[in-house]
Amino acid sequence: MEHDPYENEEDFILRKRHPIVKVIALITALALMFLSIQAYLYLIRPEPVDIPSLAEVEEFLGPALDQPFSSHRPEEVRQVIDEIRSNIKQVANFIAARSCREADRVCQSKALYYFVRDEISYVPDDRFHDQLENPLTVLKTGGADCEDMSVLLIALQKAIGNRTRLVFIPGHAYAQVSIPGYRDGQWMNMEGTCDNCQFGELPNQHAIQPKDFHEI
Numbered sequence: 001m002e003h004d005p006y007e008n009e010e011d012f013i014l015r016k017r018h019p020i021v022k023v024i025a026l027i028t029a030l031a032l033m034f035l036s037i038q039a040y041l042y043l044i045r046p047e048p049v050d051i052p053s054l055a056e057v058e059e060f061l062g063p064a065l066d067q068p069f070s071s072h073r074p075e076e077v078r079q080v081i082d083e084i085r086s087n088i089k090q091v092a093n094f095i096a097a098r099s100c101r102e103a104d105r106v107c108q109s110k111a112l113y114y115f116v117r118d119e120i121s122y123v124p125d126d127r128f129h130d131q132l133e134n135p136l137t138v139l140k141t142g143g144a145d146c147e148d149m150s151v152l153l154i155a156l157q158k159a160i161g162n163r164t165r166l167v168f169i170p171g172h173a174y175a176q177v178s179i180p181g182y183r184d185g186q187w188m189n190m191e192g193t194c195d196n197c198q199f200g201e202l203p204n205q206h207a208i209q210p211k212d213f214h215e216i
Contacts, residue, residue, distance in 0.1 A: 048099035048111035066134035092159035149192040169209035
C-alpha cells in the first residue's frame with residue numbers, strides 16, 4: 001500500500017510552518033548577534049549611565065556667588081579656571097566616577113558633556129561678550145548663556161586632563177574637547193545649548209559659520 005507522506009495531520013502542519021520557523025530562527029540569531037555586538041562595544045567603549053543631577057553636586061560648591069569677570073579673553077578664561085581648579089576637579093571627578101563603571105576617559109568626557117547639556121538651563125543673553133560668569137556660579141544658579149556654559153564645559157573637561165578649545169561664531173560660542181588616544185585627538189564639539197545634540201555633534205546652522213578657535 002502506498003504511504004501517504006501527510007497521513008499525520010500534525011506532521012503536515014509542521015511541514016507547512018517550516019519556512020516560518022526558519023525566518024523566526026534567523027531573526028532570533030540576528031537579534032542575539034546585535035546584542036552581542038552591543039555588549040562588546042560597551043566593554044571596549046562604555047557609555048555613561050546614571051549621570052548625577054545638579055542638586056547632587058551642590059556639596060562641592062561654596063556658599064557664596066562669585067562676581068563675574070570682565071571679559072571672555074582666553075587669558076582671562078584660563079585665570080578663572082585656574083582659580084577654581086580644586087572645586088571644579090571635585091565636581092568633575094564625582095560626575096565621571098558616578099557615570100562610568102570603568103575608568104574610560106571617553107565615557108567620562110561624554111558624562112561631563114551630558115551633565116551640562118541636561119542640567120544647566122540655557123538662558124540667552126543679547127549682550128554677547130559682556131561678562132564671564134565663574135563656572136562655580138553657573139553650577140550654583142543652574143543657568144547660563146552660551147559662553148558661560150562653554151566655559152563650564154571647558155573647566156570640567158580640563159579637570160580630567162583633556163585639551164579644550166573655546167569656539168566663537170557670529171553671536172554664539174561653544175566648546176570643543178580633544179581626548180588623548182580617541183580618534184587621533186580629533187576635536188569633538190560640545191554644544192551645551194542644543195538639547196538633542198549628542199557628544200561631537202553640532203547643529204547645521206552653526207557648522208557652516210566662520211569660526212574663531214581659542215585653545216584654553
